[in-house]
Amino acid sequence: MISIPITDNGVNRSSYQYLPPLDNPAASPNQSLLPLSAQVNDQDHLVVGGSDVVELVQRFGSPLYILDSETLETACRQYRQAFSQHYPGEALVLYASKAWSCLAVCALVAREGLGIDVVSGGELYTALQAGVSPEQIYFHGNNKSAEELRFAVETGCRIVVDNWLELETLAKLLETSDRRVPILLRLTPGIECHTHEYIRTGHLDSKFGFDPDRVESVFAFISKHPVLDCIGIHAHIGSQIFELQPHNDLSDVMVQWFAKAASYGLSLRELDLGGGLGICYTEADDPPSITAWVKTLCQGVIEACRARQLPLPRLLCEPGRSLIGPACVTAYTVGSQKQVPGIRNYVSVDGGMSDNPRPITYQSVYRAIAASKMSAPLSETAAIAGKHCESGDIVINQAQLPPLEAGDVIVIPGTGAYNYSMASNYNRVPRPAAVLVNQGEAQLILQRETYQDLIRQDCLPEFLKQA
Numbered sequence: 001m002i003s004i005p006i007t008d009n010g011v012n013r014s015s016y017q018y019l020p021p022l023d024n025p026a027a028s029p030n031q032s033l034l035p036l037s038a039q040v041n042d043q044d045h046l047v048v049g050g051s052d053v054v055e056l057v058q059r060f061g062s063p064l065y066i067l068d069s070e071t072l073e074t075a076c077r078q079y080r081q082a083f084s085q086h087y088p089g090e091a092l093v094l095y096a097s098k099a100w101s102c103l104a105v106c107a108l109v110a111r112e113g114l115g116i117d118v119v120s121g122g123e124l125y126t127a128l129q130a131g132v133s134p135e136q137i138y139f140h141g142n143n144k145s146a147e148e149l150r151f152a153v154e155t156g157c158r159i160v161v162d163n164w165l166e167l168e169t170l171a172k173l174l175e176t177s178d179r180r181v182p183i184l185l186r187l188t189p190g191i192e193c194h195t196h197e198y199i200r201t202g203h204l205d206s207k208f209g210f211d212p213d214r215v216e217s218v219f220a221f222i223s224k225h226p227v228l229d230c231i232g233i234h235a236h237i238g239s240q241i242f243e244l245q246p247h248n249d250l251s252d253v254m255v256q257w258f259a260k261a262a263s264y265g266l267s268l269r270e271l272d273l274g275g276g277l278g279i280c281y282t283e284a285d286d287p288p289s290i291t292a293w294v295k296t297l298c299q300g301v302i303e304a305c306r307a308r309q310l311p312l313p314r315l316l317c318e319p320g321r322s323l324i325g326p327a328c329v330t331a332y333t334v335g336s337q338k339q340v341p342g343i344r345n346y347v348s349v350d351g352g353m354s355d356n357p358r359p360i361t362y363q364s365v366y367r368a369i370a371a372s373k374m375s376a377p378l379s380e381t382a383a384i385a386g387k388h389c390e391s392g393d394i395v396i397n398q399a400q401l402p403p404l405e406a407g408d409v410i411v412i413p414g415t416g417a418y419n420y421s422m423a424s425n426y427n428r429v430p431r432p433a434a435v436l437v438n439q440g441e442a443q444l445i446l447q448r449e450t451y452q453d454l455i456r457q458d459c460l461p462e463f464l465k466q467a
């Protein structure tokens, strides 16, 4: 089906170069730019999950989030298989649902045997409504409200306690409640990793977690409050990480605390090492595979436990981006174009910072693929501009594209994580629809917002109503 000359002279290159390698079941989704099911059909259109992307846009509208279930399921299975291969103890993979929280995604990953990590009452509610069982849900956050804590206790999910206020609030809450919830403690391990400053969380100057020099007083507090059933500890050191060493170091730092906790009479059983594995946004990104990452975690924990003669804990991790990021492409329709001679060409699309705030927030770099002209040589360089009233609303600064016309469809790969979940209605632009595609079937999982949706929460005081 696919045969196209790909040369490096920059003239004959086409979007084909970004297709995942065919027939490679071992491919790690986070190392592929496009979803694993991506192909090209006879009309020279991109196909994802067996559906022609151009037809999907005709049917469901534009912009459109297209989520490939094969890629997401493969990522879930690779995480689970890597643990069963490399860890002799019990393990659980949690999906960090802040990456993309909605009913269908929570239900799909739960069906794959994953638990869910939530960071707000809203994400907890979504996971519960999707049918996820409370024991499989872990509740994070550095400023959970009293109401959120009460909600968590009522549902019986696990609570990852971040700070003293929360610990004390929870102790009081539990003293008057007949519910018992297991808790974990979030620790700041003091580990540096090379990633964007906003998404680094494990170094000491972080708003998250208990500092290492306070941990013993926390253990002491817990040992005096039997209502607090502390089952484990947790750390998350950052996101979009390409190195393995920080997670190896993390295993060792965290296992040390197991021994310390024992001296306060606490028998910790769970070790949750967070998420953070990176993905490919461009061909320049080179993350380790899911299997290599899990193996590093497992070996680190096994070695650290052996050195201290500790039993193996139940081992947890919480990938978000590497599970769902590579599974989605965002399709846009090309609109107006502008040439600024000698400076830059602009190709405008019908979305932008409202459906993908990452470029304007983190200066994230993406690739664009001409889904309606896959084999056309990439002879043009242009900025892909969003439709919002901000000069900074640029999806890609320098995209290599074929000549495009209004109505052409382009896709941006790698938009499954932190796109829909960070989407807004800036400029009162309705949020896009999302479809789940698999073997030629496309199921709507998020309806496109309507203008009525935009004013649903608006209130017009009586005195402002026009007669």
Ligand SMILES: *Cc1c(COP(=O)(O)O)cnc(C)c1O
Binding pocket: 096, 098, 099, 117, 140, 236, 238, 239, 240, 274, 275, 276, 277, 318, 319, 320, 321, 322, 417
């Ligand atoms: C964001 C976050 C994750 C997921 O991070 P990824 O880089 O998307 O894998 C996991 N755990 C916690 C506590 C987080 O805040």
